Amino acid sequence: MNIDVIFFTELSIKIIIIILSLIILFSCFLSMKNQIRKKNGLIILQNEHTKQEIPVLYWENSIGRSKYCDIIIDDPTASREHAVLFRRKDGWFLLDTNSKTGVFVNGQRIKKKTKLNVNDKISFGTTSLVLHKTSDSREIFSNSDLTKKTKPLKPARKLFLVTLFIILAFTQPTIKSQKIEVITFIPILVFIVLSWTFFLISIFVLKRCTFELETLAIFLSGIGLTLINYAKPGETLLQLVAIGSGMCLFCFMIWFIKNPDLVCKMRFLIAITAITLFIFNLIFAKEINGAKNWIKIATISFQPSEFIKIAFIFVGTSTLDELQTTKNLSGFIIFSAICIVFLFFMKDFGTACIFFVTFLIIAFMRSGSLRTIILSCSAASLGLFLILTFKPYIKDRFAVWGHVWEQANELGYQQTRVLTYSASGGLLGVGVGNGYLKNIFSATGDLIWGMICEELGLIIAIVVALIIAGIAFFAHFYNIKSRSTFYSIASCAAATMLITQAALHIFGTTDILPLTGVTLPFVSHGGSSMISSFTLLAFIKAADERTYALKRK
């Protein structure tokens, strides 16, 4: 073929995949609002005396005198946070959260959580409320009313675009070499089969209505797989296995946290397991790149800290009734402190930082007290100060921050390569497989942002960053509609982990923050990281009430 023809084919593919990536970005985030429940009451509470109707908007509602309660009772005899009214699979429940004057259902004082029926009378202090169905005769305990506007083709169309993107990106190198070998296409075929199986199972077996988050995860992992396939062909299979396991674990996790009350009871066990894993890690791990966070069993090596992230969220999150009865954070604080100290011993500062930020978010979401946050931050800075005083060599690892060009061949080695090669890519990229950054040590793991910039161009790299930011925004946006504060807190914590990790990765490699050597969620090479990314996504997915409540017919 003529050189000009090759050049223009390559150029048009580059432009097409950029357009595709933008379409995927916008269509996924625009359709996330589809079929969302309107802000109607799920049931109605009617005041017996004033006949005033109070719509119950959420799945979990705090009841009390405080203006921060979801259902406010203007009654001086009621406690500030008097009770919790919440919905579970088998109906509506009421729980007295250590109120002074007690909660009465049909005249009887309740001790533990009590199931409610239509027309039950609930009394707090001197106020009595009667439970009614909503006026538009919504079924309280059924979910059928939400499935009105299902458009089954839409998610498939988006996944098709992703598939097209991956195929085009994958074929880029073959245009230049003009040799088509079937064997090079096997990984991508497996990946496509994998993602469509995931899709079909979600839609037709699990009957889910939404697939946007999964589509985005598939998109990101597809980009990662494409880059890895041409940088380290030997590692493609492992990455595929990791993606597959991630998808399985995603489904498992959504099933596992179906009943928040049950999971809350298992929390102590999860915490103990996590700490055991840390101890195990410290004893058996080998040091790779200065961090002691890899365990090798037989031929499989994994990073325990990635799995402890999941445990951390389990331990941190909580249902509203539990939040209101036990206001104590100390258990979680102790667990977090242990985790962070372990990570410091493992010299894994990046992950320690992720844990700390997530701790702050969880602590704030649970307690709402700024004092806790300020106290934790000062404790952390004191700890950091002590560590730097007694182990000054740790400081050296970060000394190059902001001065990478002065030490381009020593401590700034990785950052300068990332910057130079991202600049070489320009907006359109040099094309998959044509980069030089892939030859740098751990390019597909800790430096993959640079590879995206170099081989796919700045625009696609920004799309990747926007997708991660969008997932986090999604977690914030949807958590009011979630079925329990358990899911709200868990999804915010998971989103915090994803976004902190992405920030440390992107800004670390480009010398905006110190380099800490963390992976980019979903994209980077690495089994543990991939599996944990998918699991974190499961928490966000679970917070969307449509995941459990809305079923395809």
Add this chain to the structure above:
Amino acid sequence: MKNTRNRSIVLALMTFAFLCGIGFFIYRFVTSANLWVLSPINKHLSEVNATLVGDILDRNGVVLAHSKNNIRTYNNDETIRKAVLHTVGDKEDQIATSVQKLYRDELYGYNFIFGVNTPKIFKQGKNIQITLDSEICKAALNAIGNHKGAICIYNYKTGEIVCMVSTPTFDPYHPEVVTNDKTGQYEGAYINRVISSSFAPGSVFKLLTTAAGLTFFDNMEDKIYSCHQTEVVNGEKITCLSNHGDIKLKNAMMESCNIYFAKLAIDLGKSNMTKIANEMGFNKNFSFDRLTTKKSFYDVSDADDYYLGWSGVGQHKDLLNPMHSTILMGSIANSGIAVLPCIVKHNQVNKKVERFLTKEVADKLKEMMRYNVTANYGDSMFPGLNVCAKTGTAEVGENQKPHGWMVGFSSKEETPLAFSVVVENSGYGSKTAGPIASKVLNLAAKKVLQ
């Protein structure tokens, strides 16, 4: 639930911070990618010089550097190649202040959209025209010969540097002479002495002491000091070349009497001397066209009267950068206002100016410097140019010959040229730097008049 929802705003803030970070990265990418990409570590461009595409031309359009078939070629004349080497640059980018290195991004024509894969049709490496005149530079190199030193001439009205030569220099086609050198002949060959060196100024500095005297003493021109060849200050001797007796400023300047200016400096005191030195551009860098000059140095904070006296005649710790001295000459010629120089020809001229001296002081200095030439150096050195000048001979150590200086300017309206010539370890300024200044300035003036 409401509470949890409200508290999750923290996550939204974090997301926002993340987006700001991405924005910052994009900003950095847009502003600095052209520099990142040209880093020598980039394997996409295995040899930066080979892939440079823009030409470097002199002020008359003579090609000084050119790229053809991925090979960088330089001017055909060996002497021109050597004379403009420090401004144009070498193949291995050893000269840090060269246009080829500082303007790599413009010469290379990095295209933001395509990155390094920019197709030829879009790749427009810009040509860069510099203000130097290669013929004047060639004459300057021939004049200075094998001496180490620096020659600089600039137009004090427009700021354009027409001649900038630093020796030792080498042929960019034969960079190996520097690395193979055992004799010390090529020591410091990668340094542009005009920009990145500073030398003891010797008597040239008396101009500054005079300026301070004119500023702080009302009757300065009539002030008499007596010179008896040696003067004992704090038990140590300040010496002069001859016994000048009672002498006034104008003749002291013309005869370059050390004792006169040493005493004057002592009478002025440290703070007045330092104030005037700083006003006249000492202890600061000048930046233009991505270049930054080395600071000229004047510091008498720990000097006693003896050293203060020596500092007033350009010894002690005094150092003068040749570019700065040229700018300083320009300011005297321009009644106190210095036009900052430029080395790259710009389409629109935006001169940057800075006041060094008051008009009165500048005009008196000009008058005295003119008298130096007519009464001492000889106006025949610069026929028809009305040159005002000052020579200097700076002692640099026991067993070394002194550095010879000549600085000055043509005060004629048609030939607004200021010059500095410094020849290392050569002897008396009037004997060594003088003839070089004469040859080069006469040629430069002829070129300006053409």
